[in-house]
Amino acid sequence: MIAAKWYSSWSLSSWTVAVILILPLLFLINESLTPDKEVFEHLLNTVLIDYVINTVVLILAVIIISLLIGVPLAYLLANFSFPGAKFFNWGLLLPLAMPSYLMAYIYTDWLEYAGPVQRALRAVFSWQNKADYYFFDIRSITGAAIVLSLVLFPYVFLIVKTAFKEQSTSFVHAGKMLGKTPWQIFSNISLPLARPALAIAASLVAMETLADFAAVKYFAVNTLTTAVYDTWLGYGSLTAAAKISVIMLVMIFLFISFERMSRNKQKTFSGNSSSEIQVVKLQGKKGWLAFSACFSVLLFSFILPVIYLAEMAWQYQEQALNSDFFSYGFNSLTLAISVSIICLCLGLVVVVFKRFNQSLLANLPLKISSSGYAMPGTVLAIAVLLPLTFIDHGLNDFLIVQGEAPIGLIFTGTLFAIGFAYVIRFIAVAIGALESSYERISPSIDNASIMLGNNRFITLVKVHLPLLKRGGLTAILLVFIESMKELPAALLLRPFNYETLATYVFQYVSDEQLELASMAAISIVLAGLIPIILLNRTMESKL
Structure with missing residues (x-):
């Protein structure tokens, strides 16, 4: 009882x-179901479509850049051993500790017209003003995508590296017996087997990008997230903001559904767990080349920004x-x-x-x-x-x-x-x-x-x-x-x-x-x- x-x-x-x-x-x-014939319809007829397009473009750009950074690093550390590999296995997760708005400020300070990068270029090539050369505008969708990718690629790295580690060596041996090169083994065998993990990582990156407010606000990139903020505080319409919020929730639901479907399909690609990937030791030039690749990413995504903040805090x-x-x-x-x-x-x-x-x-x-x-x-x-x-x-x-x-x-x-x-x-x-x-x-x-x-x-x-x-x-x-x-x-x-x-x-x-x-x-x-x-x-x- x-x-x-x-x-x-x-x-x-x-x-x-x-x-x-x-x-x-x-x-x-x-x-969101409450009628709002003024603010929401005004936004729908003027800027809301642009906000949706900007959001979709930003999400796709961040996914692509994050995959381009995270997947090669994941494959490298899952399959090879080289100087510093043990540190990079967890060190490449450090950028997750860096808030996106801090990265936005730091890289804007470095890459804007008056920043040290463009000043150095003008000094080296004797350029007089901005009309003499082209340099992309950091305060743009491109800049926001780069900054967010530097913060979010560790999600791809962590998830995909685990998928690579769990692949069976039998697939790799079969590829070698068929005379495939290392690149062909990666592109035709390892990468397709990791597709469910790639989809999961991409969905997570997409949701984090959609949820980001500070970086896009700082870069003045109008997305659905900033639209909610501006509609609520600028127009004073909680109903219109709620309607935009529901649009975002629908997008998130689609990302989560995509992830769940990919996870279910992952069972199809399971290999023999008793025969996991054997790590190959890279020595000499190849080893230091692998080290340089990992260190370069970590340098720009965490080490330099932290040094910048530490120096500023000290000064x-x-x-x-x-x-x-x-x-x-x-x-x-x-x-x-x-x-x-x-x-x-x-x-x-x-x-x-x-x-x-x-x-x-x-x-x-x-x-x-x-x-x-x-x-x-x-x-x-x-x-x-x-x-x-x-x-x-x-x-x-x-x-x-x-x-x-x-x-x-x-x-x-x-x-x-x-x-x-x-x-x-x-x-x-x-x-x-x-x-x-x-x-x-x-x-x-x-x-x-x-x-x-x-x-x-x-x-x-x-x-x-x-x-x-x-x-x-x-x-x-x-x-x-x-x-x-x-x-x-x-x-x-x-x-x-x-x-x-x-x-x-x-x-x-x-x-x-x-x-x-x-x-x-x-x-x-x-x-x-x-x-x-x-x-x-x-x-x-x-x-």
Whole structure:
């Protein structure tokens, strides 16, 4: 009886968490169905089509460049050993720690007309002005695509490298027996076998590109993400912004569907796992050539930008290390810690429910709760604002009817809104870490605990939780770092006179004064290194 009551309570809690987290999305869809014959139709007849085209072009460009960078590096490190290969296996993931808006500022500073690159070209070739030569405009779709690719190619590298490593040597041997050259083996055998992984990586890059707000805003590239921001704050139309948001969600749904189909097809290309790819050692000139290729990519995507930020932080430490840095750093710290703990607790509720109930229905709360991660920050901000505004106004109207004084905006005007948005977006990270840990706990342990007379609650407390310590710590750290870096939701939902390190840095980036927030910028980058180190250790422990 007690076990049944506990299970019923846990089931109710799990579904309650799922409903609360999916509520903003339902409100967003409902708002998008509201007629809007002015703003949205005006945008549709003027600039919206251009926004869609820019978005599609940017996504395709970033995918192509990311694949051109990530796939060769993945094949190189999956199949060959050379000086520095062990470092590059995880070192090439470091660009993930670099926020896109910082990369946008840095490369604009380097490549614009007054920057050091063009100044050097004019000095070497004796060019007098811009009319004497051609140099692409960094503040363009091309510039945005290059910058985003330098940040996002590690997704391609990580996913595709794993696919290359899992390919069987029998395919390569067959190619050699048929007299194929190394290039033919790569292009005709290894690459086709990795197509599902390529599709998954491309879908992930596409979703991250679609969700990016800061870099495209800095480059003045009009995409659907900036359209949501401008429509909401510029035109003051939440309904039109909701309609554009739903268009973005449809695109994300297509990317996710494409990824799922590719993942299902991957079973068709599975090889003999007992005969994995044998690593070939590259020596001499070939080895150093491979080293140079990997180092060059890492140099431009992480090392030089970090040196630039570190030098700036050192040079302007008196101005950058000010009271605002400590105040906003404290805001980011407390917000990130709070969100991390909440995500861990709520994630544990839905993950444990799935563990103790293996039915298909028990998997729904987990899937629903994880859906918010696919929502871009600007879209999520609108989705969160809608139900919270409804509750605020309803509560104040009720108090007025009862003859009481209204209490104001206790949800939309406080930290609750930004915290709620963070939980919706990042609880999927916590759920993923907890699920991964649970997969290592054999069901036989549960059976043994029950045979010893323990109910499910006792099994959870005395058996599962001690074994979930590593997964729980990983969940807290990953959510903490994601919360520290989040910009669009914080930018749109923060209360008055409240800043995080991310919003603080972005404002100075927008004003071309990053040096005044350089200490905050380097802090965000250093904080982003933690999940990369954790990811590397997790991968090594599985090998």
